[in-house]
Amino acid sequence: MKQPLGIILAGGRATRMGGGDKGLLRLGDGTLLDQVIARIAPQVGALALNANGDPARFAHLGLPVLSDPVGGFPGPLAGVLAGLDWAAERGADAVVSVAADTPFFPCDLVPRLVLAAEGMAAPLALAVTPDGRQPTFGLWPVALRDDLRAALGAGLRKIVMWTDRHGGQAALFDEAGEPFFNVNTPEDLAHARARLEEA
Template sequence: MKQPLAIILAGGLATRMGGGDKGLLPLGEGTLLSHVIDRIAPQVAGLALNANGDPARFAALGLPVLPDPVGGFVGPLAGVLAGLDWAAGQGAETVVSVAADTPFFPCDLVPRLMMAAQGMQVPLALAATPDGRQPTFGLWPVALRDDLRAALQDGLRKVVLWTDQHDARTAQFDAQGDPFFNVNTPEDLARAQAILEGAA
């Protein structure tokens, strides 16, 4: 399997943070998004950002900014589809998705997802912890992008409903703490800062 591309999912509305772009909130010496980029970039062949609205606000990142190809803020699967459409244009076979608000995900996320999907004709795998699957962290095949588009247009929103239809596998992560801890509230952001400083 060729090295995948990555799509960072930043298309949500961030209602619990008062709106705006969660990924641009400060964390340490950077932003939530800069920490996500630093983690995923070494693991993939290239990356893009899924976000809606004016792409100019992300210009400093130097990444392609891809809006949802399906209107109405239908959730993370729309961002995955944006990544798959972009990857198809790059000649890639797979895309890995990561969330823009999850700064401490595993540094071996991509190899573990690829290992889980080994031998599958259409490689599809989600990250999982003992608490369950992590639907915004997955390996997605370009070959299924039209199937996903049709499912979204038919009203499908739940990631695991679609992945179960295609016999997705899971890559299990049992690290100490919560490797997929994500920032939804100002309290979460303070906790992330504490984790970064080694105080949590």
């Protein structure tokens, strides 16, 4: 399999943060998105951002900004599909998704997802911790993008229902320290800032 491409999922409405773009909130010397990009960019062949609305607000990042190909804010699967369509245009076999509000995910995320999907005709794997699946962190095959498009068109919204349907594998991440801690509330952001200062 060729090196996967990467898609950062930032298409949600951030209602628990009062709306707006969570990824543009300040964290450390930059923003949440800066932290996420620094972790995922070295692991993938190219990187894009899934976000809706005016793409100009992300122009400083220098990344392609892909809107949901399905209307009505159907959730992260629409962002995955946007990434798959973009990857297909670039001749890639797969894309790895990460969430824009999760700044501490593992720096070896991609190779561990690829390893979990080894031997599959259409490589599909989700990150899993002892607490459960982390469905916005996954390896997705370009070969199944039309199936995903049809599923979204039929009303499917739950990621794991689609991945289970296609025999999605699990990549276990059992290290300490909440590697998939995500920022949903102002309190979470304060926690992330404290954690970064301690690192």
